[in-house]
Amino acid sequence: MRALVIVLAGLATSASAQGAPPGALSCTGCHALDAEATMPLGAFSAEEISAALADYRDGRRDATIMDRIARGFTPEESQAIAEWIADHADKE
Amino acid sequence: MRLTRRTLVATGGTALALPFLNRAAHAQGRGRVVVVGGGFGGATAARALASLGHEVTLVERQPTYWTCPFSNTVLAGLNPIESIAFGYDGLSAAGVTVVRGEAQGIDTDASQVRLSDGSLPYDRLILAPGIDLRYDALPGYDEAASEVMPHAWKAGAQTELLRRQLEAMEDGGVVAIAVPENPFRCPPGPYERASLIAHYLKSTKPRSKVLILDAKDAFSKRPLFEEAWAALYPGLVEWVPVSMGGKVVGVDPATLTLMTDFAEHQVAVANVIPPQRAGGIADASGVADATGWCPVSPETFESALVPGIHVIGDACLAGAMPKSAFSANAQALVAAQAIDMLLRGETPGAPKLINTCYSLAAPDYAFTVAGVYQPVEGALAEVESAGGTSPVGAPPDVRATEADYARAWYATITGSVFG
Numbered sequence: 001m002r003a004l005v006i007v008l009a010g011l012a013t014s015a016s017a018q019g020a021p022p023g024a025l026s027c028t029g030c031h032a033l034d035a036e037a038t039m040p041l042g043a044f045s046a047e048e049i050s051a052a053l054a055d056y057r058d059g060r061r062d063a064t065i066m067d068r069i070a071r072g073f074t075p076e077e078s079q080a081i082a083e084w085i086a087d088h089a090d091k092e
Numbered sequence: 093m094r095l096t097r098r099t100l101v102a103t104g105g106t107a108l109a110l111p112f113l114n115r116a117a118h119a120q121g122r123g124r125v126v127v128v129g130g131g132f133g134g135a136t137a138a139r140a141l142a143s144l145g146h147e148v149t150l151v152e153r154q155p156t157y158w159t160c161p162f163s164n165t166v167l168a169g170l171n172p173i174e175s176i177a178f179g180y181d182g183l184s185a186a187g188v189t190v191v192r193g194e195a196q197g198i199d200t201d202a203s204q205v206r207l208s209d210g211s212l213p214y215d216r217l218i219l220a221p222g223i224d225l226r227y228d229a230l231p232g233y234d235e236a237a238s239e240v241m242p243h244a245w246k247a248g249a250q251t252e253l254l255r256r257q258l259e260a261m262e263d264g265g266v267v268a269i270a271v272p273e274n275p276f277r278c279p280p281g282p283y284e285r286a287s288l289i290a291h292y293l294k295s296t297k298p299r300s301k302v303l304i305l306d307a308k309d310a311f312s313k314r315p316l317f318e319e320a321w322a323a324l325y326p327g328l329v330e331w332v333p334v335s336m337g338g339k340v341v342g343v344d345p346a347t348l349t350l351m352t353d354f355a356e357h358q359v360a361v362a363n364v365i366p367p368q369r370a371g372g373i374a375d376a377s378g379v380a381d382a383t384g385w386c387p388v389s390p391e392t393f394e395s396a397l398v399p400g401i402h403v404i405g406d407a408c409l410a411g412a413m414p415k416s417a418f419s420a421n422a423q424a425l426v427a428a429q430a431i432d433m434l435l436r437g438e439t440p441g442a443p444k445l446i447n448t449c450y451s452l453a454a455p456d457y458a459f460t461v462a463g464v465y466q467p468v469e470g471a472l473a474e475v476e477s478a479g480g481t482s483p484v485g486a487p488p489d490v491r492a493t494e495a496d497y498a499r500a501w502y503a504t505i506t507g508s509v510f511g
Contacts, residue, residue, distance in 0.1 A: 017429040018142050023464070025425035026446035028508065029418045030501050064482065064494050065460050069446055072464025072478030077444070 021080035023073055042089035073082035119438035122146050123215035126205050128195045128373055130157055133405030133420030133465060134220030135183060135509045140428035142187040148369025149189045151205065155179060158247035160278060161417045162502050167255050168288035170455060176247060177508035197321055198377035200398055216431045217401045221371025223277050229367040231342040240345040241362040247276060257361045258289065263297035268350055270340040272367045273307040277406050277415045280312040280451045282365060287453040290325040303333045305350060307339040313451060313461055315484045320453035372405035377401065385409045390467035392430035392440050393423055402427050411472030413465050419447045421505060442467050450498035458495035
């Protein structure tokens with residue numbers, strides 16, 4: 001099973017604040033902007049991130065905190081966040 | 093299921109440094125932004141706006157910033173003070189002009205920040221002044237008293253002072269923590285502090301005690317803290333709520349005495365966290381209201397009182413969002429996005445923001461509160477379907493996992509803000 005918390009490795013530069021959908025910018029409070037990380041989200045597609053958020057939201061995936069956060073976003077908002085992260089995460 | 097313990101270290105801001113687009117950029121909707129205050133909010137906003145190509149100047153009094161997050165681990169002797177100290181070289185490398193100085197006032201007509209030796213013109217101004225401790229609110233507690241009864245609510249020298257007092261205390265002493273009414277910086281902070289001081293006392297001075305004298309009858313994550321105290325520090329932590337006479341109404345530094353309406357507590361170490369308000373420049377520039385805090389738009393964090401000035405972090409009245417480093421960081425990014433759009437002639441939409449707050453009760457025992465926020469009728473309100481605290485009664489491995497995540501969060505956010 002994947003780590004409960006996905007640490008964003010390359011979640012972009014904050015230059016990508018342009019066009020960030022509602023909520024996406026707060027992700028970087030835990031998931032680094034441009035740091036090394038144990039579980040870079042750059043490795044995940046928008047579909048995978050969106051599915052993870054849906055599973056957290058609906059309680060199908062164990063979590064310490066992401067369940068409480070994911071419930072604050074609609075499926076559409078979660079999808080937009082997932083796409084933005086996938087677009088901006090460092091793919092290296 | 094466990095995150096590895098590998099420390100997350102930010103690689104720095106080189107990837108963020110865009111060409112310093114000055115006058116030419118200005119013509120393309122780039123602007124001059126001045127940020128006053130280099131804490132989590134100000135540093136985040138400065139960095140984000142510089143990376144968007146704006147001409148950003150950060151005004152900060154100190155060359156070193158000591159974070160309040162994790163300062164309680166320094167008090168407990170778990171980490172050295174250096175571990176919570178950060179400089180501003182990373183911001184400079186990221187294209188921010190860092191000016192060491194103090195904003196004396198704001199000339200709103202001319203859109204200029206007055207410094208002691210000049211002025212800085214701005215198109216948009218961000219005030220992130222954090223808090224001022226109110227030395228007029230608690231009889232007996234002034235700045236001189238804070239050298240005897242440290243608040244340690246701004247980290248740095250005060251943290252070191254309180255640590256030295258804890259180290260010098262003899263076994264059997266009482267450590268009092270006086271907690272003010274809401275609102276104040278870091279609502280769960282006093283109780284994390286009580287926990288980690290108890291952790292230190294338990295192993296070194298087990299006959300001692302932590303006495304929390306509280307001006308409130310409730311506090312953030314209370315069931316979780318009380319569960320932790322019963323499990324980890326039985327008999328070591330006593331909480332006295334206001335309804336049981338907990339509110340400190342005066343202090344006497346000469347005798348290390350805290351007065352409530354019902355009793356006088358003479359203690360060995362007195363940590364007095366006084367009432368607070370927005371940092372001084374907020375009042376001087378007219379963005380603070382009668383409460384001492386700053387009302388803002390929940391979409392852009394622009395002051396409700398003075399156009400063109402945005403207030404973020406602990407200083408602002410952010411509705412349901414608590415005053416935390418995480419909130420300040422999230423608000424800074426939303427404000428930066430909004431300012432970028434405003435400077436380009438666009439209209440910012442409604443944001444959503446997250447707050448997450450870890451509290452350590454012991455090095456291997458932590459829990460969280462989280463919330464998601466959105467504008468509702470002019471204020472940030474909590475999304476009701478989301479948020480809440482870690483469960484009461486969770487097994488030790490869950491508490492240990494959250495403690496690992498607490499450290500990962502700290503490494504990540506300090507790396508991305510100051511690295």
